[in-house]
Amino acid sequence: MSTALKEWPLWEIFVRSKQGLEHKHCGSLHAADAAQALDMARDVYTRRQEGVSIWVVESKAITASNPDEKGELFDPAADKIYRHPTFYDIPDEVGHM
Amino acid sequence: MRAAIDYLLHLADNALVLGQRNAEWCGHGPILEEDIALSNVSLDLIGQARLLYQLVARLKGGNTSEDKLAYFRDAHQFRNYTLLELPHHGPLSGYAHSSMDYGTTIVRNFLYSALMALLWEALEKSADAELAAIAAKSLKEVRYHLRHSRDWLVRLGDGTDESHARAQAAVDHLFPYTAEFWADSPAEEAAIKAGVGVDLQTLKADWNAIVDAAFAEATLQRPTVAGYVPEGKLGRHSEHLGFLLAEMQSLARAHPNGNW
Amino acid sequence: MYTQSFNVPDSPGGKPVPLAPSLEDPVLQAAFDARIDADGRIEPQDWMPEAYRKTLIRQISQHAHSEIVGMLPEGNWISRAPSLKRKAILIAKVQDEGGHGLYLYSAAETLGTSRDQMLEGLHSGRAKYSSIFNYPTLTWADVGVIGWLVDGAAIMNQIPLCRCSYGPYARAMVRVCKEESFHQRQGYEALLEMMTGTEEQKAMVQDAVNRWWWKCLAMFGPPDADSPNSAQGMRWGIKRVSNDELRQKFVDATVPQAKVLGVTLPDRDLKWNEERQHHDYGAIDWDEFWATVNGNGPCNKERLATRVKAHNEGQWVRDAALAHARKQQERKMKEAA
Numbered sequence: 001m002s003t004a005l006k007e008w009p010l011w012e013i014f015v016r017s018k019q020g021l022e023h024k025h026c027g028s029l030h031a032a033d034a035a036q037a038l039d040m041a042r043d044v045y046t047r048r049q050e051g052v053s054i055w056v057v058e059s060k061a062i063t064a065s066n067p068d069e070k071g072e073l074f075d076p077a078a079d080k081i082y083r084h085p086t087f088y089d090i091p092d093e094v095g096h097m
Numbered sequence: 098m099r100a101a102i103d104y105l106l107h108l109a110d111n112a113l114v115l116g117q118r119n120a121e122w123c124g125h126g127p128i129l130e131e132d133i134a135l136s137n138v139s140l141d142l143i144g145q146a147r148l149l150y151q152l153v154a155r156l157k158g159g160n161t162s163e164d165k166l167a168y169f170r171d172a173h174q175f176r177n178y179t180l181l182e183l184p185h186h187g188p189l190s191g192y193a194h195s196s197m198d199y200g201t202t203i204v205r206n207f208l209y210s211a212l213m214a215l216l217w218e219a220l221e222k223s224a225d226a227e228l229a230a231i232a233a234k235s236l237k238e239v240r241y242h243l244r245h246s247r248d249w250l251v252r253l254g255d256g257t258d259e260s261h262a263r264a265q266a267a268v269d270h271l272f273p274y275t276a277e278f279w280a281d282s283p284a285e286e287a288a289i290k291a292g293v294g295v296d297l298q299t300l301k302a303d304w305n306a307i308v309d310a311a312f313a314e315a316t317l318q319r320p321t322v323a324g325y326v327p328e329g330k331l332g333r334h335s336e337h338l339g340f341l342l343a344e345m346q347s348l349a350r351a352h353p354n355g356n357w
Numbered sequence: 358m359y360t361q362s363f364n365v366p367d368s369p370g371g372k373p374v375p376l377a378p379s380l381e382d383p384v385l386q387a388a389f390d391a392r393i394d395a396d397g398r399i400e401p402q403d404w405m406p407e408a409y410r411k412t413l414i415r416q417i418s419q420h421a422h423s424e425i426v427g428m429l430p431e432g433n434w435i436s437r438a439p440s441l442k443r444k445a446i447l448i449a450k451v452q453d454e455g456g457h458g459l460y461l462y463s464a465a466e467t468l469g470t471s472r473d474q475m476l477e478g479l480h481s482g483r484a485k486y487s488s489i490f491n492y493p494t495l496t497w498a499d500v501g502v503i504g505w506l507v508d509g510a511a512i513m514n515q516i517p518l519c520r521c522s523y524g525p526y527a528r529a530m531v532r533v534c535k536e537e538s539f540h541q542r543q544g545y546e547a548l549l550e551m552m553t554g555t556e557e558q559k560a561m562v563q564d565a566v567n568r569w570w571w572k573c574l575a576m577f578g579p580p581d582a583d584s585p586n587s588a589q590g591m592r593w594g595i596k597r598v599s600n601d602e603l604r605q606k607f608v609d610a611t612v613p614q615a616k617v618l619g620v621t622l623p624d625r626d627l628k629w630n631e632e633r634q635h636h637d638y639g640a641i642d643w644d645e646f647w648a649t650v651n652g653n654g655p656c657n658k659e660r661l662a663t664r665v666k667a668h669n670e671g672q673w674v675r676d677a678a679l680a681h682a683r684k685q686q687e688r689k690m691k692e693a694a
């Protein structure tokens with residue numbers, strides 16, 4: 001009667017470990033739909049109180065940057081040292097700024 | 098306090114026996130994610146049983162302990178609903194064997210969780226403060242069990258022809274056992290009188306509403322119930338509890354003076 | 358975990374064979390090598406040599422299979438656990454192993470395989486898993502000894518894998534290692550408790566140690582001299598410490614623990630070597646090890662058949678969830694239209 005339909009889709013799981021912190025990717029799992037993915041993420045990834053909030057995203061919905069383009073994407077930021085506070089010399093007597 | 102003890106044992110035995118049954122899936126679930134989910138349900142139930150047995154042990158005093166209560170009472174001393182001791186498959190005699198059926202597991206967890214979500218909530222106002230505290234903790238757990246089993250009930254009922262047929266068969270098999278929820282027992286009556294327990298009749302309409310809504314969503318038929326009313330909570334069980342306890346208690350009883 | 362230095366080929370009947378050198382784009386290969394040499398991490402989208410990808414898929418999936426099959430020997434005692442506390446601990450422990458399998462299958466899936474494909478490999482008998490789980494758990498003490506020794510050996514094997522060159526595998530191992538720490542301790546503590554009990558209980562513990570000790574030593578895999586792929590694994594940063602080194606570390610760590618517990622380890626040649634500053638130990642029966650790896654141990658057939666049964670009997674459940682999800686989506690689309 002039952003012909004195998006196919007594998008359940010894969011979901012990426014993001015867990016907020018504490019109120020005030022960001023959601024962090026913690027792994028993935030298989031689930032038939034989003035609601036089930038949430039429940040299963042709760043059972044799989046928060047058994048030791050690792051989380052207070054969960055996001056699930058179907059893995060195929062994620063677009064990743066191409067590692068071959070790493071140079072043009074990320075290297076140009078390397079010489080913008082003036083974006084960092086340590087670039088600026090402030091006299092000691094000013095104190096913390 | 099006698100009244101409270103029998104009532105607490107009824108609640109504890111419910112949790113232990115169903116926890117024991119659900120744990121049978123550990124390592125054999127239909128998919129890894131679900132294996133893990135069902136183990137969590139089992140752990141919650143065994144945790145509830147332990148708190149309740151510990152409370153009974155304190156009330157009884159002497160050398161009673163949670164493990165004495167779990168491992169050294171016989172079937173006729175267990176006060177759980179008959180529904181909870183049945184194997185995970187359709188109706189078969191005690192010593193007959195069959196593969197586990199997830200539909201049976203889900204339908205039972207749903208019927209019981211729907212009741213306990215109401216009962217634990219009501220027991221939060223129990224005159225027994227310790228029981229009220231256990232109820233508050235258990236309520237959170239059972240709400241998740243209800244959500245888990247209800248979602249699956251709908252999936253199975255709505256899913257494929259095969260899953261629908263299996264879910265309906267499980268409903269037909271198990272639903273009649275819920276008649277025991279509404280039957281009187283001396284332990285419950287005494288506990289209600291003492292303000293410790295809750296009259297299930299006051300929860301019946303809500304339980305019906307939860308069940309009917311879920312069945313409608315799952316396109317499952319609610320069978321009519323007539324005739325036999327199980328009496329597990331009076332200590333008169335099915336043929337299955339004896340086997341469950343024989344297995345569960347075997348090691349502890351083989352070494353009654355052992356340290357674990 | 359339970360990798361026994363997974364250099365074991367999946368095809369039946371063989372001892373390890375050296376990997377053939379691959380013909381790959383030299384520029385990409387050089388960049389890959391440089392990153393490995395700099396102790397960098399390889400991520401799913403990065404270019405990697407085909408042999409690296411294949412070796413990782415095999416190693417991670419074997420590791421995952423081991424976690425899943427490893428649920429069975431201990432699961433055997435859940436229903437009979439002698440106290441409610443131990444029952445809860447054991448369920449949580451076996452459940453954790455399921456979680457480890459899940460994390461690892463997920464890590465392997467980033468390499469372009471699917472869980473179904475990996476399970477097919479396991480169920481058809483092609484894929485290997487740690488041979489330690491092909492031995493029976495005969496008494497409750499086996500549960501304690503598995504926690505103490507098998508998980509103990511596993512932890513030794515896994516900690517270096519947290520620094521594995523493949524990012525998703527390394528991250529999965531970090532999570533696994535965090536959870537494993539309770540496994541060994543609960544096992545050891547259960548044994549300590551039994552050793553305060555009756556004579557029968559003490560005998561039960563000693564008997565379990567006797568049956569599992571040599572199997573645990575074999576878990577670290579064949580001697581370095583007989584592990585042709587170890588060098589490649591080391592080069593690739595997917596194996597960090599050699600089999601013999603880990604085994605020695607395990608023996609040295611276990612001897613004092615056995616003493617505290619009050620059991621003896623069943624090896625007459627086991628003694629401290631002042632010169633080496635390590636314990637010497639006796640010869641492992643590698644013929645028995647390979648017989649078990651190749652399917653002829655006491656429980657291979659039972660373990661595999663049990664996994665196949667659970668998977669097959671779960672098919673209608675998985676199908677139902679998928680069918681329901683599709684119907685729901687169709688209903689939503691109809692509503693929107």
Ligand SMILES: [Fe+2]
Pocket residue numbers: 358359424453454457533537
């Ligand atoms: Fe593990």
Ligand SMILES: [Fe+2]
Pocket residue numbers: 358454508511537540
């Ligand atoms: Fe473990």
